[in-house]
Amino acid sequence: NAGVTQTPKFRILKIGQSMTLQCAQDMNHNYMYWYRQDPGMGLKLIYYSVGAGITDKGEVPNGYNVSRSTTEDFPLRLELAAPSQTSVYFCASSYSSHTEAFFGQGTRLTVV
Amino acid sequence: QKEVEQDPGPLSVPEGAIVSLNCTYSNSAFQYFMWYRQYSRKGPELLMYTYSSGNKEDGRFTAQVDKSSKYISLFIRDSQPSDSATYLCAMSEEDSNYQLIWGAGTKLIIKP
Numbered sequence: 126n127a128g129v130t131q132t133p134k135f136r137i138l139k140i141g142q143s144m145t146l147q148c149a150q151d152m153n154h155n156y157m158y159w160y161r162q163d164p165g166m167g168l169k170l171i172y173y174s175v176g177a178g179i180t181d182k183g184e185v186p187n188g189y190n191v192s193r194s195t196t197e198d199f200p201l202r203l204e205l206a207a208p209s210q211t212s213v214y215f216c217a218s219s220y221s222s223h224t225e226a227f228f229g230q231g232t233r234l235t236v237v
Numbered sequence: 238q239k240e241v242e243q244d245p246g247p248l249s250v251p252e253g254a255i256v257s258l259n260c261t262y263s264n265s266a267f268q269y270f271m272w273y274r275q276y277s278r279k280g281p282e283l284l285m286y287t288y289s290s291g292n293k294e295d296g297r298f299t300a301q302v303d304k305s306s307k308y309i310s311l312f313i314r315d316s317q318p319s320d321s322a323t324y325l326c327a328m329s330e331e332d333s334n335y336q337l338i339w340g341a342g343t344k345l346i347i348k349p
Contacts, residue, residue, distance in 0.1 A: 129280075158336075165245050167325060167341035168281075183336065215280050222336055223269040223329045228280030 127151045131216050131229035138206040138236045146201040146232050148216030156219045157199040158183075158226065159191065161212040168215065174199055206236045240264055243326055243340030251348050256313040260326035260340045263307065267328040267338075270302050272311045275323045275342065284324070285311060316347045 132147045150157065155176045160168040170183030174193040188210060190202040199218075203210060213233050219226040243260045250256055258272075268289055273281035285300040287293045287309075293300045299312040309328075313320055326340040 165341060167243070168327075168339040170336055173336060217280070223331075225271075225283040225286065226281075226337065228282070231278070231280055 129216055129218055129227050129229040131214075131232050133232060134230065135233045136235070138203075138234065140206060140208065140236060142206050143202070143204050144206070144234075146203070146214055146216070146234075148199045148201065148229060149197050150199075150216075150218040150227070151197065152218060152227065153196060154218035154220055154227075155196065156222060156226075157193065158217045158219075159189070159199070159201045160215045160217065161185065161210075162215060162231075163212050171201065171214075203234075208236050210234065211236045240338050241326060241328065241340045244343055245341050247344040247346050249346040249348060250316060252316060252318060254316050254347075256316050256320070256345060256347075258311040258313075258324050258326075258343050258345070260309050260328075261307055262309070262328060262338075264328075264330070264338070265304070265307065266330045268331045269329045270300070270309050271327045271337070272298075272300055273325045273327060275325060277322075281325055313345075318347045318349050321345060321347045 129150045158173045159171040169185045172191040174180045216229045217226040241262045270287045272285040274284045275281040290302050290304045297314045301310045323342040323344045325342040327337045
């Protein structure tokens with residue numbers, strides 16, 4: 126029962142570096158999401174996708190990019206990392222926007 | 238004013254107590270209401286799901302929605318130390334492309 130798999134679990138980046146956070150799901154869900162969670166702030170939606178080839182911005186998209194070439198994968202790209210991007214990143218998937226969302230284990234990113 | 242307000246806590250209660258967790262919201266179009274539980278360093282997991290108004294019960298957990306007051310609650314009976322976690326409310330409109338709006342989460346601590 127893999128569900129939603131995120132890699133890596135932890136990463137330290139230097140300011141200005143780039144990286145890709147990987148996310149894969151094996152439930153054949155059309156909807157996939159990237160959230161960031163800062164302490165005491167709940168979940169903020171970065172980007173979401175309603176199917177392969179379709180992506181859209183969420184609440185906090187600046188500094189990030191996504192692609193969705195397959196149903197299974199939804200990578201999140203950070204270009205020119207900044208300290209403000211230090212956070213825990215969660216990928217999630219669901220059948221639709223108001224059915225259960227399944228979350229990955231999260232990626233703890235620190236930008237120094 | 239945030240669309241969804243949730244007291245971040247922490248809320249600390251003794252084992253066996255009845256716990257009441259709450260969220261208020263401003264968007265009268267919300268129809269889907271969810272409670273997620275998040276253990277430390279894990280992704281959120283769906284706990285309760287309610288459509289429109291009314292109550293829903295599942296074991297020790299009861300979810301209530303009062304749309305006239307724009308207020309939702311999660312009750313936990315006979316609370317256990319294993320219930321210690323952060324509880325996040327989330328809600329969405331009927332439109333299938335409208336994304337979940339999340340509360341900030343309430344940290345709950347059950348003392349043995």
